[in-house]
Amino acid sequence: MSTQDANALPPQFVPAEIEAPLYERWVERGYFTADANSDKPPYTIVIPPPNVTGILHMGHALEHTEIDILIRRRRMQGYETLWLPGMDHAGIATQNVVERQLSAEGISRHDLGREDFIERVWKWKAEYGGAILGQMRRLGDSVDWSRERFTMDAGLARAVLTIFKRLYDAGLIYRAERIINWCPRCLTALSDIEVDHDDVEGELVSIRYGDGDSAIVVATTRAETMLGDTAVAVHPDDKRYQHLVGRTIELPLTGRFIPIIADEHVDPEFGTGAVKVTPAHDVNDFEIGLRHGLESRVVIEANAIIFGTDTEFDGLDRFAARAAVVEALRAEGRIVAEKRPYLHAVGHCQRCETAVEPRLSKQWFVKVDVLAKNAGDAVRDGRVRIEPADLEPRYFDWVDNLRDWCISRQLWWGHRIPVWYGPNEEILVLGPDEEAPAGWRQDEDVLDTWFSSGLWPFSTLGWPEKTPEMVKFYPTSVLVTAYDILFFWVVRMMLFGLFVFDGVPPFDVIVLHGLVRDRYGKKMSKSKGNTIDPIEFMDKYGSDALRFSLARNANPGSDQAIAEEWVAGARNFATKLWNATRFALMNGANVTGAIPAPENLSAADRWVLSRLSETTRDVDSLLERFEFAKASEALYRFAWDDVCDWYLELTKATFAEGGAAADVSRRVMGQVFDELLRLLHPTMPFITESLWLHLTGGESIVIADWPEARLDDLDANATAEMAALQELVTEIRRFRNDQGLQPARRIPARLVGLEESVLVTREAEIRSLTRLTVPDDGFSPSASLEIGSFTIEIDLSGTIDVVAEKARLAKDLDAAASEVEQAEARLANDEFRSKAPEAVVKKITDRLAEAHREVARISAALERITQS
RNA sequence: GGGUGCUUAGCUCAGCGGUAGAGCGCCUCGUUUACACCGAGGAUGUCGGGGGUUCGAAACCCUCAGCGCCCACCA
Numbered sequence: 001m002s003t004q005d006a007n008a009l010p011p012q013f014v015p016a017e018i019e020a021p022l023y024e025r026w027v028e029r030g031y032f033t034a035d036a037n038s039d040k041p042p043y044t045i046v047i048p049p050p051n052v053t054g055i056l057h058m059g060h061a062l063e064h065t066e067i068d069i070l071i072r073r074r075r076m077q078g079y080e081t082l083w084l085p086g087m088d089h090a091g092i093a094t095q096n097v098v099e100r101q102l103s104a105e106g107i108s109r110h111d112l113g114r115e116d117f118i119e120r121v122w123k124w125k126a127e128y129g130g131a132i133l134g135q136m137r138r139l140g141d142s143v144d145w146s147r148e149r150f151t152m153d154a155g156l157a158r159a160v161l162t163i164f165k166r167l168y169d170a171g172l173i174y175r176a177e178r179i180i181n182w183c184p185r186c187l188t189a190l191s192d193i194e195v196d197h198d199d200v201e202g203e204l205v206s207i208r209y210g211d212g213d214s215a216i217v218v219a220t221t222r223a224e225t226m227l228g229d230t231a232v233a234v235h236p237d238d239k240r241y242q243h244l245v246g247r248t249i250e251l252p253l254t255g256r257f258i259p260i261i262a263d264e265h266v267d268p269e270f271g272t273g274a275v276k277v278t279p280a281h282d283v284n285d286f287e288i289g290l291r292h293g294l295e296s297r298v299v300i301e302a303n304a305i306i307f308g309t310d311t312e313f314d315g316l317d318r319f320a321a322r323a324a325v326v327e328a329l330r331a332e333g334r335i336v337a338e339k340r341p342y343l344h345a346v347g348h349c350q351r352c353e354t355a356v357e358p359r360l361s362k363q364w365f366v367k368v369d370v371l372a373k374n375a376g377d378a379v380r381d382g383r384v385r386i387e388p389a390d391l392e393p394r395y396f397d398w399v400d401n402l403r404d405w406c407i408s409r410q411l412w413w414g415h416r417i418p419v420w421y422g423p424n425e426e427i428l429v430l431g432p433d434e435e436a437p438a439g440w441r442q443d444e445d446v447l448d449t450w451f452s453s454g455l456w457p458f459s460t461l462g463w464p465e466k467t468p469e470m471v472k473f474y475p476t477s478v479l480v481t482a483y484d485i486l487f488f489w490v491v492r493m494m495l496f497g498l499f500v501f502d503g504v505p506p507f508d509v510i511v512l513h514g515l516v517r518d519r520y521g522k523k524m525s526k527s528k529g530n531t532i533d534p535i536e537f538m539d540k541y542g543s544d545a546l547r548f549s550l551a552r553n554a555n556p557g558s559d560q561a562i563a564e565e566w567v568a569g570a571r572n573f574a575t576k577l578w579n580a581t582r583f584a585l586m587n588g589a590n591v592t593g594a595i596p597a598p599e600n601l602s603a604a605d606r607w608v609l610s611r612l613s614e615t616t617r618d619v620d621s622l623l624e625r626f627e628f629a630k631a632s633e634a635l636y637r638f639a640w641d642d643v644c645d646w647y648l649e650l651t652k653a654t655f656a657e658g659g660a661a662a663d664v665s666r667r668v669m670g671q672v673f674d675e676l677l678r679l680l681h682p683t684m685p686f687i688t689e690s691l692w693l694h695l696t697g698g699e700s701i702v703i704a705d706w707p708e709a710r711l712d713d714l715d716a717n718a719t720a721e722m723a724a725l726q727e728l729v730t731e732i733r734r735f736r737n738d739q740g741l742q743p744a745r746r747i748p749a750r751l752v753g754l755e756e757s758v759l760v761t762r763e764a765e766i767r768s769l770t771r772l773t774v775p776d777d778g779f780s781p782s783a784s785l786e787i788g789s790f791t792i793e794i795d796l797s798g799t800i801d802v803v804a805e806k807a808r809l810a811k812d813l814d815a816a817a818s819e820v821e822q823a824e825a826r827l828a829n830d831e832f833r834s835k836a837p838e839a840v841v842k843k844i845t846d847r848l849a850e851a852h853r854e855v856a857r858i859s860a861a862l863e864r865i866t867q868s
Numbered sequence: 869g870g871g872u873g874c875u876u877a878g879c880u881c882a883g884c885g886g887u888a889g890a891g892c893g894c895c896u897c898g899u900u901u902a903c904a905c906c907g908a909g910g911a912u913g914u915c916g917g918g919g920g921u922u923c924g925a926a927a928c929c930c931u932c933a934g935c936g937c938c939c940a941c942c943a
Contacts, residue, residue, distance in 0.1 A: 011902090011903090013903095013905085179941090197939085197940070204943085218943080219943060220943060221943075222943090265941095266943085267942065267943085270942065270943065271942095271943070274943095275942095275943050276943075277943095282941075282943080283941045284941045284942085284943080285941090285943085286941095287941085344942085344943095345940080345942095358941085390872090390873085393871080393872075394871085394872075394938065394939085397871070397872095397938085397939070398938090398939075401939085401940095483937095483938095484937095484938095487938095519879075519880070520879075520880080521879095521880070521881090521936095523936095541905095552891085553880085553881080555881085555882080558873090558874095558881095559936095559937095560880085560881085561879090561880050561881080562880090563879090563880080563892085565879095565891090565892055565893085566880080566891080566892075568892090568905075569891065569892065569905090571905065572905045572906090573905090574905090575903070575905045575906090576902090576903065576905080576906085578902090578903080579902040579903035579905095579906085580902060580903075581902085582902050582903080583902035583903080584902085585902095586902070587902090629881090629882080630882085633882085633890075633891095636890095636891090637890090644902085644903085645907085648902075649907095730908095730909090733908060733909065734908090734909060734910090736908085736909085737896080737897070737908065737909045737910080738909085738910095740896095740897075741897095742897075742898065742900095743897070743898050743900065743907075743908055743909090744898070744899090744900045745900095746900095771900075819887080822887070823887085826886095826887095826923085826924080829923060829924090830923085831922095831923040831924090832923040832924070833923080834923075835922090835923045835924090836886080836923055836924070837886090839886095840886055840923095840924090843886080843887095844886090844887090847887075
């Protein structure tokens with residue numbers, strides 16, 4: 001292995017020039033395929049998202065960042081990793097995009113027909129989705145994004161058929177007429193989770209039903225549904241209405257007669273204590289209807305038009321009908337009260353924000369009770385861990401209260417429900433390789449996206465076949481995703497995984513990250529115009545910079561703000577790294593031969609190796625806990641503060657001196673950069689690869705070993721010595737600054753007190769860092785500066801700025817005096833002395849002594865300067 | 869209506885019982901041969917308000933206020 005010519009590393013770091021070639025090289029060398037013959041422990045990381053349908057956004061960039069960091073580190077640690085591609089078989093999101101295109105052309109999907117519509121979706125994906133996915137690669141990921149892999153391929157279709165049939169045979173899938181959430185714009189059923197409840201200003205009208213002594217007042221926010229009322233309900237114990245229960249009253253505007261019934265569900269405290277019952281258009285009412293054998297009258301069509309009421313309202317849109325019904329009732333004098341505005345929650349379609357219409361309809365459901373209990377238990381008994389654990393209650397709350405899951409969608413893009421109906425409505429559920437008898441027809445509906453997504457951890461591995469991958473990679477180790485997708489996707493994977501594998505969950509750990517927000521921490525939205533395109537940042541600052549800034553802000557479970565300046569800062573870090581490595585190469589840093597024994601190393605060398613091992617240890621434990629932000633921060637601090645600001649500066653003196661010590665430092669420096677680059681590789685894959693190749697001449701950092709912390713390198717003496725040196729240097733610099741001495745100006749000075757201190761051997765380094773030169777024969781100090789036990793005598797060839805120096809000393813004196821005050825106050829407290837731990841008391845005592853010394857020293861210096 | 873989280877420097881956030889931190893921004897000086905996408909130095913906070921626990925609280929408890937998120941079949 002030979003060190004390459006430093007000239008080969010261009011002076012200017014240009015991300016665009018290194019990223020693409022390196023990516024191509026990695027792919028070419030096949031670094032990203034699983035090695036099936038490996039005898040290393042299986043280790044996979046599931047990668048989301050299965051539904052890359054819409055716009056590539058920061059959320060996906062963050063997900064990929066975290067996953068790729070974990071994967072790359074595991075790979076370097078020698079584990080076998082398998083990165084599975086996401087699949088794109090989403091329903092509504094994709095469908096929406098294409099439908100919008102169609103409506104711009106003035107046609108609906110129903111004009112187009114099923115087959116042609118699906119072709120349109122494919123076309124969109126090829127043009128738009130494909131381009132987006134192509135860009136994702138530049139984050140350094142390794143996914144095979146080919147059309148076959150991320151779409152409804154044959155394998156997935158097989159898996160869907162298999163699971164559907166198994167669940168059906170187990171009695172866990174059923175078809176029933178229920179009140180479901182219906183989106184009148186998407187024209188499909190929705191599951192509960194696809195409905196967002198938002199507060200809306202509506203109107204609560206109180207309507208008098210019946211007349212005379214059987215008059216009863218009900219209140220509603222959806223007046224139009226009264227056309228479908230089939231009862232009025234009161235609480236059984238409500239004295240006010242007991243005489244009415246069992247009677248029949250006339251339903252206004254319709255001429256129909258409906259009964260007054262008693263049901264426990266009614267809250268006597270709310271409103272008048274009487275409720276209109278519309279079984280076909282309200283979940284509660286439907287249940288009341290079931291209990292009392294009421295008729296369900298559907299009066300609102302799929303497209304939200306009133307129909308079948310034999311009234312003037314037929315043909316009106318639901319909102320128009322609402323106003324018209326109220327007016328008609330008012331004309332009859334039946335409106336007894338109106339409350340407006342009346343704030344109440346209304347369900348909206350998550351995709352298109354249309355108000356959802358609860359509607360009686362025949363759909364397919366998954367019976368979730370046992371499945372959900374298992375999913376909850378798997379986390380409760382520790383088979384699956386959720387990181388961060390604070391999000392567990394949210395998981396339990398949801399899983400433990402899950403209602404049956406409506407899985408049929410009246411859409412065309414998706415897996416068609418594998419149910420066939422015979423001539424007499426017989427039902428046949430087909431598994432893989434089974435065929436329906438002639439003349440039978442398949443159910444028109446498709447499955448909820450999340451139904452097939454839920455199979456992802458094993459359908460991608462070839463299930464239901466027992467493939468080698470299946471055996472090796474199920475269960476997988478880690479699932480990484482944003483918390484907002486916990487219920488949509490993660491829970492579904494749990495439900496199915498536990499069912500299919502008889503209690504073995506699909507993964508060991510669920511790692512949840514937050515959402516990416518704008519620079520002010522506000523949610524990004526198109527209407528606010530505060531969305532950020534990650535690709536723009538990649539083009540401008542490089543993939544590494546984007547990735548590093550995402551990682552550096554990724555605290556588990558909490559949202560992160562991102563702004564252009566943050567990414568620019570990460571790019572600055574990359575540039576710093578580039579230049580530092582360039583410096584190392586120019587000075588002959590190398591990785592040849594063993595590191596000399598500690599006794600042959602300089603203090604600076606021992607210190608930097610100590611910090612390196614410390615950093616490695618910290619980064620390891622942080623990444624094991626998925627603390628990406630803190631791990632990135634530790635690396636940033638070590639690289640910039642320790643290596644660049646101190647170590648490299650210290651070695652300048654060593655290299656100027658030359659000799660054996662310089663050779664040793666060259667070797668140590670090579671080691672430091674070698675390991676630092678490896679530690680940073682998962683977080684900044686491209687630049688580290690590029691630099692590492694120049695430094696080591698190795699084959700690729702991708703397949704290099706992950707560094708191990710050498711705890712023997714931890715060196716308390718070197719660390720203490722370094723702290724003393726840093727303090728001395730900083731104080732001298734501060735003095736120079738206060739005196740208005742230009743940084744570059746070399747000034748003769750005598751360093752008194754070094755001999756007796758730990759810094760005895762470090763004069764050359766200190767002089768180099770502070771630009772204080774060795775005094776010659778004619779040296780006559782004109783000022784002296786006391787720092788701790790040191791005195792720096794300086795020849796300023798003139799007088800010092802007394803005013804500035806007095807100000808500086810006065811400030812230091814203030815600080816020392818207040819230190820004394822604080823420490824004394826605490827020590828004067830007997831309770832503190834008796835109750836606080838000994839170590840704490842000692843610390844304060846020491847601090848007080850030190851502060852006293854400071855006060856004396858500074859006072860004396862002030863005295864002298866005033867006299868002179 | 870139930871949960872749940874947040875409120876720390878101008879902005880975004882760490883810290884979660886022993887002297888208030890980072891990045892960006894700000895001020896001063898600087899072409900020092902790795903780097904001006906830089907270096908050196910500096911300023912900036914009664915840690916949302918009020919109580920309490922403790923020798924000691926930004927951190928623990930109670931309470932109030934503001935903001936956010938999740939869940940929800942209140943007509």
